[in-house]
Amino acid sequence: MSTTYDVIVIGAGPAGYVCAIRAAQLGLSVACIERYRNAEGQGALGGTCLNVGCVPSKALLDSSHKYAEVVHGLGHHGIAVSGVSCDVPAMIRRKNGIVNQLTGGIATLFKANGVTALFGSGRLLAGRKVEFTDHDGKTSVLEAGHVVLATGSRPIDIPVAPVDGKTIINSTGALELEAVPKRLGVIGAGVIGLELGSVWRRLGAEVVLMEAMDVFLPIMDQQIAREARKVLTKQGLDIRMGCRVTATEVRRGKVTVTYLAADGAEQQEGFDKLIVCVGRRPVTDNLLAPDSGVNLDERGLVFVDDTCATNAPGVWAIGDVVRGPMLAHKGSEEGVMVAERIAGQQTQMNYAVIPNVIYTEPEIAAVGSTEEQLKQSGEPYKVGTFPFAANARALAADAGAGMVKVLAHAETDRVLGCQVIGPAAAELVQQAAIAMEFGTSAEDLGMMVFAHPTFSEALHEAALSVNGHAIHTASRRARKK
Secondary structure, rough: OOEEEEEEEEOOOHHHHHHHHHHHOOOOOEEEEEEOOOOOOOOOOHHHHHHHHHHHHHHHHHHHHHHHHHHOOOHHHOOOOOOOOOOOHHHHHHHHHHHHHHHHHHHHHHHHOOOEEEEEEEEOOHHEEEEEEEOOEEEEEEEEEEEEOOOOOEEEOOOOOOOOOOOOEEEHHHHHOOOOOOOOEEEEEHHHHHHHHHHHHOOOOOEEEEEEOOOOOOOOOOOHHHHHHHHHHHHHOOOOOOOOOEEEEEOOEEEEEEEEEEEOEEEEEEEEEEOOOEEEEEEEEEEEEOOOOOOOOOOOOOOOOOOOOOOOOOEOOOOHHHOOOOOHHHHHHHHHEEEEEHHOOOOOOOOOOEEEEEEOOOOOOOOOOOHHHHHHOOOEEEEEEEHHOOOOHHHHOOOOOEEEEEEEEEOOOOEEEEOOOOOOOOHHHHHHHHHHHOOOOOOHHHHHOOOOOOHHHEEEEEEEOOOOOOOOOOOOOEOOO
């Protein structure tokens, strides 16, 4: 095994493995270190996203959605069903099969591109050297022209609800439950809490989400967030805001949660399982030797500039260990940028156009500025909205809840943001992201021809609505703010 490479990437999640593959495509010799091991004790590529995050949660979301649709959503279509049952272990097996297929696919891509996969832990030393310890405990020192830190993030633990892996679990444990809990508590009503709560609610659990913040989904446009809370509550999610957990007690396989409600009153609730979903923190444990020359910022993230370069020459950091949203696709694009910059290209990344998606049903998605952000900045803007209740494709698909919202500059008409709650929200927001990348105006979107009937017509109508030209809803003059 060679001990010298052009590039060593520490971490094989979406940021790291993409960086490694792109660097290899550019003719560089690359090694990628990954310490994660799967349930069989084997090293596995893909990081949190593929193994215990984005992908497995979407697999369970899809399975649970199909089950809920069969049980609750087919009668008015004239389809009668009976004897429907929920086989949770089968769902878990399907999820695991998808994970294995995708992680195995990365291993194949590594081989095809000549990337050396090293399973174990990496620690950055001075002078772009990396101390590598394999899973058997053998240590060696590797050297590189460039080192990329891509070690990702892990769930945040809170002292009042210590995870025991049985009754109190984190997001990873929530993907491995063997049966539907009768009563499920979730600490945190953010992206992960809503997605996991939705899975088990659809399968029959009574779900209570306890969120310490007073504002629901503060990362989203609040008009969309209000609509989302209304729709999710109607589905049976009990979302309690301003709810601060102060203690938990596990006894006889059940957990009692003590919390302060929004009015300050102390309350207690009992659950069969409790999921802790209060956010994620960067994984930097034992990553940096004292003389590595790399600094962490006040939040524990690796300090980088706009191109993801650290203060140590030849050392880069990408993905969840650096500033910005903890999103797999953000990390992947940073990986491409860094690989290309190492190869001498002057690639830049547009951080203003990064889509964000919550995979509930309906989906919630956004790109660019929210109305609250524009108000705070003082930038003049105008708004256009269109409800899916007026979209033919949505009604035909029994998906009429939600809306599309487009924000544009009041003077230039350039699209500044787009938010969607409704069917195919992730895909519609991506259309808006492409438009924003090229500086498209709301008028430009309104002049494009959209196929009929499609969900995307809602984006078309919302763009028309920005300037008071919507056809399929009561139009009004453009609102400038």
